[in-house]
Amino acid sequence: MKLSAELTALEARIGHRFSRSELLQRAVTHSSMSSPTRKDNQRLEFLGDRVLGLVMAEALLAHDKAATEGQLAPRFNALVRKETCADVARAISLGDALKLGRSEMMSGGRRKQALLGDAMEAVIAAVYLDAGFDAAKNMILRLWGDRIGRVEADARDPKTALQEWAQARGMPPPVYSEQRRSGPDHAPEFTIAVELQDGQRAAAIAGSKRQAEQAAAKALLAQVESGA
CATH class of the missing domain: 1.10.1520.10 (Ribonuclease III domain)
Structure with a gap:
């Protein structure tokens, strides 16, 4: 061929x-x-x-x-x-x-x-x-x-890193929720939000729930680590 x-x-x-x-x-x-x-x-x-x-x-x-x-x-x-x-x-x-x-x-x-x-x-x-x-x-x-x-010795995926950040401060694990699903079945897009006990939250859109959760966790982790 x-x-x-x-x-x-x-x-x-x-x-x-x-x-x-x-x-x-x-x-x-x-x-x-x-x-x-x-x-x-x-x-x-x-x-x-x-x-x-x-x-x-x-x-x-x-x-x-x-x-x-x-x-x-x-x-x-x-x-x-x-x-x-x-x-x-x-x-x-x-x-x-x-x-x-x-x-x-x-x-x-x-x-x-x-x-x-x-x-x-x-x-x-x-x-x-x-x-x-x-x-x-x-x-x-x-x-x-x-x-x-x-690769960092303490490499963590964003969800794990965010959970560890919350636990180190005496908070329960972050809560993830699906806000929206759009697009055709073969190419869906998920909007996922993640929120901490203190009310800080972030959201992200991706082609799978897992990827959207990871992206939302990454955004929120950057937010809390910067003190925003």
């Missing part, structure tokens, strides 16, 4: 030339473009998440041989979460190669964090199936680059 110019360029950016080009085709195909003859990337995403996890676990252990499990866990979570995968995807312009249905494309799918993160995991799986674990590992370490070395 001959690759398009976009996928050939993507091969160059990730540093891997596929012997089974159909794997890369599948990795960039969103479910909005799937058909009986065109498979989407959801199963590859599932596998790629696990390959990424193993590579990051090994890399963190090698990078800091004295770190405890309690120190390693938050660093690991920071490196494998969807937001980081999406950042890596943006760095290699993965969005330019995505195969999307018309409605997903019109709603800005090439820039959506969830789609980019999923596709990045699918590409990892595609490389793994095409050339084995070492090839996938080498690509991951190259693309993640110095993120492994500079």
Whole structure:
């Protein structure tokens, strides 16, 4: 199967030339473009998440041989979460190669964090199936680059950090509430608000509840830490 110019360029950016080009085709195909003859990337995403996890676990252990499990866990979570995968995807312009249905494309799918993160995991799986674990590992370490070395020792996702901030001040955990859901079923947008016991609150919009909660927590954490 001959690759398009976009996928050939993507091969160059990730540093891997596929012997089974159909794997890369599948990795960039969103479910909005799937058909009986065109498979989407959801199963590859599932596998790629696990390959990424193993590579990051090994890399963190090698990078800091004295770190405890309690120190390693938050660093690991920071490196494998969807937001980081999406950042890596943006760095290699993965969005330019995505195969999307018309409605997903019109709603800005090439820039959506969830789609980019999923596709990045699918590409990892595609490389793994095409050339084995070492090839996938080498690509991951190259693309993640110095993120492994500079991930903060006390890295926490925003929800965890906000909860710890509240508990340190004798407050109960923050309360999250869905304010609104809009958009079509295949591309929903959720507005989530988070509030502390003292009344401070923030809200955010994202393509999934989890992402909206994280974004709202990040906004509120920045607010309380700045004293606003």
